[in-house]
Amino acid sequence: MTTIRAIIADDEAQLRHHLKHQLIAAWPEIDICAEAENGRQALELVAAHRPDVVFLDIRMPGLSGMEVARRIADSAWIVFVTAYDQYAVEAFEKEAIDYLMKPVTPERLETTVRRLKDRISRPPEQSGSIQNALDYLAAITEGRKGTGSLQWIRAQHGNDIRLIPVEDVLYFKAQDKYTLVITRKGESLIRKPVKELGLELDPDRFWQINRGVIINVAAVDTVSRSMTGRYSVRLKDHSDLLLVSRNFTHLFKQM
Amino acid sequence: MGRVLPTEFRIPQLNLSLMRIDRETVLSWFAFTIAVHLAIGYFLHAIRIDNLGFRLHVISTLVHGLFGVSFVLAALYLSDPKTGTGRLAVILTAVVSGSVCSNILVGSPVVKGDLLVGIFMGTLVRSILFGFAFYWELVTIAEASLEQERIRRIRMNKQVNEAQLNILQAQIEPHFLFNTLSNILTLFDTDLEKGKSMQKDLIRYLKASFSRFRISTSTIGEELALVEAYLNIFKVRMGDRLRFRTEVPDRLRNAPFPPMLLQPLVENAIKHGIEPKIEGGDILIRAAEHGGTLRLVVSDTGMGIGEEIGMNTGLSNICERLKLLYGDRGRLLLEENRPTGLVATLEVPL
Numbered sequence: 001m002t003t004i005r006a007i008i009a010d011d012e013a014q015l016r017h018h019l020k021h022q023l024i025a026a027w028p029e030i031d032i033c034a035e036a037e038n039g040r041q042a043l044e045l046v047a048a049h050r051p052d053v054v055f056l057d058i059r060m061p062g063l064s065g066m067e068v069a070r071r072i073a074d075s076a077w078i079v080f081v082t083a084y085d086q087y088a089v090e091a092f093e094k095e096a097i098d099y100l101m102k103p104v105t106p107e108r109l110e111t112t113v114r115r116l117k118d119r120i121s122r123p124p125e126q127s128g129s130i131q132n133a134l135d136y137l138a139a140i141t142e143g144r145k146g147t148g149s150l151q152w153i154r155a156q157h158g159n160d161i162r163l164i165p166v167e168d169v170l171y172f173k174a175q176d177k178y179t180l181v182i183t184r185k186g187e188s189l190i191r192k193p194v195k196e197l198g199l200e201l202d203p204d205r206f207w208q209i210n211r212g213v214i215i216n217v218a219a220v221d222t223v224s225r226s227m228t229g230r231y232s233v234r235l236k237d238h239s240d241l242l243l244v245s246r247n248f249t250h251l252f253k254q255m
Numbered sequence: 256m257g258r259v260l261p262t263e264f265r266i267p268q269l270n271l272s273l274m275r276i277d278r279e280t281v282l283s284w285f286a287f288t289i290a291v292h293l294a295i296g297y298f299l300h301a302i303r304i305d306n307l308g309f310r311l312h313v314i315s316t317l318v319h320g321l322f323g324v325s326f327v328l329a330a331l332y333l334s335d336p337k338t339g340t341g342r343l344a345v346i347l348t349a350v351v352s353g354s355v356c357s358n359i360l361v362g363s364p365v366v367k368g369d370l371l372v373g374i375f376m377g378t379l380v381r382s383i384l385f386g387f388a389f390y391w392e393l394v395t396i397a398e399a400s401l402e403q404e405r406i407r408r409i410r411m412n413k414q415v416n417e418a419q420l421n422i423l424q425a426q427i428e429p430h431f432l433f434n435t436l437s438n439i440l441t442l443f444d445t446d447l448e449k450g451k452s453m454q455k456d457l458i459r460y461l462k463a464s465f466s467r468f469r470i471s472t473s474t475i476g477e478e479l480a481l482v483e484a485y486l487n488i489f490k491v492r493m494g495d496r497l498r499f500r501t502e503v504p505d506r507l508r509n510a511p512f513p514p515m516l517l518q519p520l521v522e523n524a525i526k527h528g529i530e531p532k533i534e535g536g537d538i539l540i541r542a543a544e545h546g547g548t549l550r551l552v553v554s555d556t557g558m559g560i561g562e563e564i565g566m567n568t569g570l571s572n573i574c575e576r577l578k579l580l581y582g583d584r585g586r587l588l589l590e591e592n593r594p595t596g597l598v599a600t601l602e603v604p605l
Binding site (some may be wrong): 011012013014015017019021038040059061062083084101102103104148151153157159160161162163165166167193 | 289319336428429430431433434436437438440441442444445492493494496530531532533560568570571574575578587588589590593
């Protein structure tokens with residue numbers, strides 16, 4: 001009977017320990033040759049020990065279980081271990097990839113062991129489906145990231161770095177390559193250009209009124225229209241008069 | 256228009272004899288009227304009655320003045336004391352433009368009784384109109400502020416509900432719960448005492464979080480107990496990777512403090528600061544009072560201000576709640592820790 005070499009990667013020591021004991025009980029031929037407590041270590045240990053199976057926790061510091069899987073899927077069978085991750089579980093179900101939910105029960109572990117025994121007699125061929133599942137997950141995570149808008153501006157304040165909540169900002173103004181952030185309490189310079197900010201800020205709360213200026217709609221005091229039909233905006237607690245360029249006047253037409 | 260008007264009048268109030276009524280005189284009276292009205296309008300604006308009040312006043316002044324001047328001119332041209340022609344014009348002048356413009360006509364041979372009736376009627380009508388306008392404005396202002404207050408309350412309720420929901424979701428977040436339960440199960444096999452104490456912490460934590468739904472005020476001590484239970488759980492799970500300390504003077508423990516403000520900061524420090532960092536880090540919670548302001552500081556030595564923090568809605572929810580609870584007197588300050596990590600400072604009036 002050949003021994004099966006396995007690595008467990010989980011950042012929580014108790015859980016590694018528990019899984020190890022459960023595995024030894026369920027599968028006497030298994031040899032846990034190493035344990036990793038973060039993603040990077042998992043990669044190194046997999047390279048050093050060339051295991052048959054890797055049990056990967058999904059949320060780990062350094063590299064996530066997903067990222068580790070991407071890189072080692074050709075060389076070992078992978079079983080994901082997760083406390084709860086609805087999207088991941090959906091993706092694994094779809095691509096028939098094995099996963100264990102924490103707390104791991106002996107019954108469920110037995111099923112996994114049976115499947116692994118069956119597969120191990122064949123060379124690893126799951127890499128394709130793992131890549132599919134990971135691509136699917138990456139797409140979902142990206143999609144979720146894309147819906148959020150910028151809430152904090154990272155700004156240098158003397159020697160300190162501070163986060164300014166966007167609702168405190170009166171307006172943003174382009175200045176050369178940088179952007180001036182004007183709040184009630186003062187001004188600070190940030191590296192992110194106005195063009196990029198325009199894409200990241202919530203379009204309902206922040207309006208670009210000309211090429212170099214984005215205003216906080218909540219900070220608008222008055223909007224006035226000159227004889228020639230040009231609009232200008234005055235902000236609360238601030239003396240600057242900001243001109244609305246013709247391309248952006250539609251924002252004020254309905255007001 | 257350049258010609259001199261044919262009639263000469265005596266203006267009794269100023270006791271100027273035989274003042275010539277020409278265009279310049281009429282216009283200067285007109286200018287005077289406008290100046291007085293503008294001054295009143297500006298005064299209303301300055302004492303911040305309303306912007307609208309100022310605008311209404313300017314418009315009514317211009318209308319008054321224009322009508323007044325044209326009626327004065329018309330009256331001067333048309334009046335004929337013998338036949339009584341132009342009496343209507345004189346009365347209308349008095350009604351519309353008020354006593355200032357009508358003064359020009361005082362002493363004119365046109366029947367005096369009509370003028371007095373006109374002035375009286377004019378004053379009465381304008382008083383009534385002004386009274387209505389003023390009342391209407393006051394009502395509008397009062398309604399607007401009532402409406403704003405109502406909106407503020409609704410928003411605040413919504414915020415609190417959302418925050419409660421978020422907290423509930425975070426506290427019984429399946430990932431947190433199942434990971435913690437897995438740990439407890441393991442410890443029951445390997446270290447029973449540790450397992451029991453972790454279970455107690457979980458119960459304490461869950462109990463406290465559920466009771467947060469029924470209370471609107473808490474104390475610093477209670478909030479700290481909740482946070483300590485939470486940190487104890489992570490201490491067991493993360494081992495040496497997490498170290499934490501609290502420095503809160505005993506006299507501040509009974510100070511009132513809103514629930515669900517401190518916990519999200521600590522959770523943020525764990526989730527985005529310490530947990531993703533391979534070598535882990537420290538969390539320090541400090542409280543201090545200075546000049547009626549309470550300062551709660553949660554500092555960590557974790558990952559610090561990364562790119563993704565810009566989108567952090569949990570922290571901006573705290574800002575939003577502070578604003579609703581305390582207006583400008585409460586704030587959340589986020590700064591980079593040295594050499595790494597985040598310092599979150601909550602400032603609220605005590």
